Amino acid sequence: MEKIVIASASMTKFTDHYDKDIRHLASEVIASTTLPLNLSPKDIDALVIGSMASQLFTRQGNLGALIAQENYMYNASAFTVEAGEASGQAAVRAAYSLIKSGMHDYALVVGVEKVTDVLKLPKLQSIVGYVNMDSRYEVDMGLTLASMYAMMAKAHMKKFGTKREQIASVAVKNHFHGSLNPLAQYRNKLSVEKVLSSEIVASPLTLFDTCAAADGAAALLITTESKAKELTDEYVEIKASTLAHSPVRLADRENLYSIPSIKLAAEKAYEMANVTPDKIDVVEVHDSYTITEIIALEELGLFKRGEAGKATEEKQTYFNSSIPVNTSGGMKARGYPFGAAGVAQLVELYLQLLSKAGDRQVKDAELGLAQAVAGTGGTSVVHILSTV
Amino acid sequence: MSIADYWRLEAPRFRLEATKCEKCEKLYFPPKVVCPQCGNKELKKVEISGKGKLISFSRIDKPADEHTYVAPYYVGIIELEEGIRLSGSLVDLGDKEPEEGMKVEIAFRKYYPVGDEGVIYYGYKFRPLLMSLED
Amino acid sequence: MQTGIAGYGVYAPMNRITVDEIAGVWGEDGVSKSRGLNVFEKSVPDPDEDTITISVEAARIAMKMSRLAREKIGAVYVGSESHPFAVYPSAVHVAEALGVTPHVTAADLEFACKAGTAGMQMVFGLVAGNIIDAGIAIGADTSQGRPGDPLEYTAGAGGAAFVIGKDNLVAELEGTYSFTTDTPDFWRREGAMYPSHGSRFTGAPAYFRHVINAANGLMEKLGLTINDFDRASFHQPNGAFPLKAAKILGLPLEKIEDSLAVKYIGNTYSGASIVGFARQLDLAKPGERILLVSYGSGAGSDAFSFIVTDAIEDARKHGVPVDKMISRKRYINYATYARYRGKIRMK
Incomplete structure (x- = not known):
C-alpha cells in the first residue's frame, strides 16, 4: 500500500503577532510550505484548517473559504476541523484521510489561531473553558481548565507520590528546549523555584505551569509517497493517525490522575504503526499544563504510571537523553496558539526525522510520536511519523 | 448562553433533577433523553439528594471572566450519595480550606449576572453541611 | 380546620461586619454606636447571594420541616425591598428551585420591611378560604445602607420562610390584624441604589405608632391582653426599637429579648420580624402564645397571634435552628464589605 507522507512543513514564530490577521498568518505558512516544492497554492486540491475558536477570538468563521480566497485556492476542498485544543492534530488526521482515501492528491493542513486579539486573561480563560469543557456543567458554575488540571495534579501527587517540583520540572525542561528553538515564543530558561513562586492560577498550579497566549500558524503538505517523490526527496511517513475520546466532564471519569482517551488513541496508533512505545525516538506531547505532559507520557506507555514526574526531574526527557520530549519547547515555551500548536507538533517531528532541528537535534531520530488533547481528555489525537 | 438554554437547564441546575432509566436502573446526571445503554427514550425524572462528599478541590485565583466577581474561590468534584459525581463551586467555607472527604450539600447561588441588564444565572453550588442535621 | 405554620x-449569609469596623471608617465611636443601636454586627451576603438565593435556602428549610409533599404547595410569595429584578419575579425562581411549579400562584411583594408578613397574610387567607392546601410566604432582603448613613450600621441580609397550611402545624394562627397609613418615613425611588429616610421621623409617628396600634388592635380583636403572650417578636430595625415598643405595650423585656437576632445579623428588613419570630418558635414550649408584629415604612404593621402546638418539638428536628445561622460566621473588614456590596465603582 502506498505510503502517506509529509512532503513539506513550516510554521511562523509563535508570539504576539499584533500586526497580522488570521488570514495573514495562514497565508505565510501556505507560501513557506508550498514554495520550496515549486508548488503553487493553486495546485493544492484539499485545504484543511485546524483552528479552535476563530469565531470567538476574532469573529471569523469559515476559515476554509477565507484562506482559500486569500490564496486563490478556489479549486481546493477547504474546510475547518474543530476539536477543541486538539483541533490542529484532528485537522492533520482529516487531511491524512483525504489522501489515504485517494480522493485528493495534495492536502495542505494549516493550523492557525489568532489569540492575542483577546487581551485579557479572564476572557481567554472563559473561551478556553467554554470550548473545551462541559460549558453547562463545568464552566458555568465557575470551573476553569486550570482548576481541572490542578485537581488532576493533586490526584497524581496523592496516588503516586509525584512531587510538586517534579511537575514544575516539565516547564523547566520545555523552556530549556525553547531556548534552542529560534521559532519559540519563550527562549529564556526557567528554574523550578521560579515556577513554584509565580502567581497561583488554580492551586497548586502557578502561572508558569500554564501556557501564555500566542498567535501563529503551522502547515504540513500531506500527499502520497509517489507524488512526494516528484517534488522532493525530503519527506517523512505518517505511520499512524488515531483519535479517541473519554468523558468531557472530568467528574465522570474513574480517576483524576489519568486521561483514558490518550491511552486509547495511543494503543490504536501503536497497532496501526506496528511499533511499540520503546521504539519511539522523539515525542511531542500536549503540555497545556505541566501536569498534562506527565500524564500524557504515562498514558502513551513511554513511562509507567507514576514515573514520568521523576523521569522529567532526572532529565530523562531532554533532547539528548533517552526519551526526548517536546524538543520544540512544547506549548509551554514554543508557544500555544491552539489550532496551530497541534500542527506545529508534527512540524517539529518532521524537522527531527529529517535531521533539520538544529541545536536541539535528537541523534538518529527515526520514529516520532505526537499527541494532543482537548480539555481534560474529551478528545485525544495521536500521530506516529517515521523516516522513510 | 441564551435565555432559552438557561430555561432548559433550570430543572437540573435549580434542583438537581436527574433522569433514570427504569430498564437499566441507571441514574443520569446531567439528565439524558435517551439511555445510552439500552436506547430507552422513556426516562423518568427523579431528584437527587444534593448531599455528598468532596473528592478533590482547587482554589481558583485566576477565574474566567464571568466569575471574577467572586474570586478567589474554591471549586471541586463532589460524589453524591447516589454515586453521581459532578463539579461545582464551593461556598461558605469561612476562612477554612476545604478537605478531601468533607461532607457537602447543595447551596442555591448565583452563577453570574449577564452584564448589568441581562438575566442572572442561578444554580447549585456546594457548601459544608448546614441543612442536613443528621450528620 | 385550623390554619397555621x-x-x-x-437563612442568613455567613459574612459578618462589626458595627465597630464600620464606625472606624467614618471616625465614629463604635462602642457607643453598638450600645445605642443594640447591634454588634450584621450579616453581609457573598457576591453570589441575593434575595432569591436567600429565599430559596430559607424555603428549603421550611419545606423540609413541614414534611409536606410539594404538590400541596399552591402559593409562593416573596416579600422584599431588594428583589434582584424589577421585572421577573423572585417568587418564580423560588418555586422552580423548590419544584412546586406549575400548579401554583406566585408573586413578589414589596412593602418596605413588612412585605414578608403581607405574604403570610395572603397565604393564610388562601388556606383559610380553602383555595389552596398550603403555601409558602417568604420575607428576605439584602438591604443596602448608604455609606456613612446611620442605616449602614444595621442593614443586614437574611430572610425567613413559612410553610402555611392546615396539616402538620407547629403553630396555629389565632388571628391577624393590620394597621396601615401613608407615612413617608423611608423610601427608595426606582433605580436608586440606596434608600432615603426621615431620621427621627422614622420613630414616633412611624415605627412606634404602627407597631403599638397593630398590637393593640389585634389584642382588642382577639380579646387578649399583653399578659396573655409568652413571647413576642417585633420588627427590629435595630435592637433598641423593639425593646422600647415592648415597654410601651407593657410587655416584660425578657419576653422579647430572645427575638433580637438583629444584634447579630443586623436588620434583615423584610426578614427582620419573622427571623425573630422563628427564633421564638425555636425556643417556645407547646401551648405558648407568641405575638408577631412587623413594620414596613410607608407605613404599616401586621400583627399576628400564634399558639405553639405539641408537634413543634418533633418538627424542630427536621429544621435548622436560627442560632445555627447566627453562629456560623466569618468576619470581613470594610474593604471586603465594600467590594462584596458593590460600593467600589468599577466602571
Whole structure:
C-alpha cells in the first residue's frame, strides 16, 4: 500500500503577532510550505484548517473559504476541523484521510489561531473553558481548565507520590528546549523555584505551569509517497493517525490522575504503526499544563504510571537523553496558539526525522510520536511519523 | 448562553433533577433523553439528594471572566450519595480550606449576572453541611 | 380546620461586619454606636447571594420541616425591598428551585420591611378560604445602607420562610390584624441604589405608632391582653426599637429579648420580624402564645397571634435552628464589605 507522507512543513514564530490577521498568518505558512516544492497554492486540491475558536477570538468563521480566497485556492476542498485544543492534530488526521482515501492528491493542513486579539486573561480563560469543557456543567458554575488540571495534579501527587517540583520540572525542561528553538515564543530558561513562586492560577498550579497566549500558524503538505517523490526527496511517513475520546466532564471519569482517551488513541496508533512505545525516538506531547505532559507520557506507555514526574526531574526527557520530549519547547515555551500548536507538533517531528532541528537535534531520530488533547481528555489525537 | 438554554437547564441546575432509566436502573446526571445503554427514550425524572462528599478541590485565583466577581474561590468534584459525581463551586467555607472527604450539600447561588441588564444565572453550588442535621 | 405554620426556615449569609469596623471608617465611636443601636454586627451576603438565593435556602428549610409533599404547595410569595429584578419575579425562581411549579400562584411583594408578613397574610387567607392546601410566604432582603448613613450600621441580609397550611402545624394562627397609613418615613425611588429616610421621623409617628396600634388592635380583636403572650417578636430595625415598643405595650423585656437576632445579623428588613419570630418558635414550649408584629415604612404593621402546638418539638428536628445561622460566621473588614456590596465603582 502506498505510503502517506509529509512532503513539506513550516510554521511562523509563535508570539504576539499584533500586526497580522488570521488570514495573514495562514497565508505565510501556505507560501513557506508550498514554495520550496515549486508548488503553487493553486495546485493544492484539499485545504484543511485546524483552528479552535476563530469565531470567538476574532469573529471569523469559515476559515476554509477565507484562506482559500486569500490564496486563490478556489479549486481546493477547504474546510475547518474543530476539536477543541486538539483541533490542529484532528485537522492533520482529516487531511491524512483525504489522501489515504485517494480522493485528493495534495492536502495542505494549516493550523492557525489568532489569540492575542483577546487581551485579557479572564476572557481567554472563559473561551478556553467554554470550548473545551462541559460549558453547562463545568464552566458555568465557575470551573476553569486550570482548576481541572490542578485537581488532576493533586490526584497524581496523592496516588503516586509525584512531587510538586517534579511537575514544575516539565516547564523547566520545555523552556530549556525553547531556548534552542529560534521559532519559540519563550527562549529564556526557567528554574523550578521560579515556577513554584509565580502567581497561583488554580492551586497548586502557578502561572508558569500554564501556557501564555500566542498567535501563529503551522502547515504540513500531506500527499502520497509517489507524488512526494516528484517534488522532493525530503519527506517523512505518517505511520499512524488515531483519535479517541473519554468523558468531557472530568467528574465522570474513574480517576483524576489519568486521561483514558490518550491511552486509547495511543494503543490504536501503536497497532496501526506496528511499533511499540520503546521504539519511539522523539515525542511531542500536549503540555497545556505541566501536569498534562506527565500524564500524557504515562498514558502513551513511554513511562509507567507514576514515573514520568521523576523521569522529567532526572532529565530523562531532554533532547539528548533517552526519551526526548517536546524538543520544540512544547506549548509551554514554543508557544500555544491552539489550532496551530497541534500542527506545529508534527512540524517539529518532521524537522527531527529529517535531521533539520538544529541545536536541539535528537541523534538518529527515526520514529516520532505526537499527541494532543482537548480539555481534560474529551478528545485525544495521536500521530506516529517515521523516516522513510 | 441564551435565555432559552438557561430555561432548559433550570430543572437540573435549580434542583438537581436527574433522569433514570427504569430498564437499566441507571441514574443520569446531567439528565439524558435517551439511555445510552439500552436506547430507552422513556426516562423518568427523579431528584437527587444534593448531599455528598468532596473528592478533590482547587482554589481558583485566576477565574474566567464571568466569575471574577467572586474570586478567589474554591471549586471541586463532589460524589453524591447516589454515586453521581459532578463539579461545582464551593461556598461558605469561612476562612477554612476545604478537605478531601468533607461532607457537602447543595447551596442555591448565583452563577453570574449577564452584564448589568441581562438575566442572572442561578444554580447549585456546594457548601459544608448546614441543612442536613443528621450528620 | 385550623390554619397555621407547618414549617419555618431562616437563612442568613455567613459574612459578618462589626458595627465597630464600620464606625472606624467614618471616625465614629463604635462602642457607643453598638450600645445605642443594640447591634454588634450584621450579616453581609457573598457576591453570589441575593434575595432569591436567600429565599430559596430559607424555603428549603421550611419545606423540609413541614414534611409536606410539594404538590400541596399552591402559593409562593416573596416579600422584599431588594428583589434582584424589577421585572421577573423572585417568587418564580423560588418555586422552580423548590419544584412546586406549575400548579401554583406566585408573586413578589414589596412593602418596605413588612412585605414578608403581607405574604403570610395572603397565604393564610388562601388556606383559610380553602383555595389552596398550603403555601409558602417568604420575607428576605439584602438591604443596602448608604455609606456613612446611620442605616449602614444595621442593614443586614437574611430572610425567613413559612410553610402555611392546615396539616402538620407547629403553630396555629389565632388571628391577624393590620394597621396601615401613608407615612413617608423611608423610601427608595426606582433605580436608586440606596434608600432615603426621615431620621427621627422614622420613630414616633412611624415605627412606634404602627407597631403599638397593630398590637393593640389585634389584642382588642382577639380579646387578649399583653399578659396573655409568652413571647413576642417585633420588627427590629435595630435592637433598641423593639425593646422600647415592648415597654410601651407593657410587655416584660425578657419576653422579647430572645427575638433580637438583629444584634447579630443586623436588620434583615423584610426578614427582620419573622427571623425573630422563628427564633421564638425555636425556643417556645407547646401551648405558648407568641405575638408577631412587623413594620414596613410607608407605613404599616401586621400583627399576628400564634399558639405553639405539641408537634413543634418533633418538627424542630427536621429544621435548622436560627442560632445555627447566627453562629456560623466569618468576619470581613470594610474593604471586603465594600467590594462584596458593590460600593467600589468599577466602571
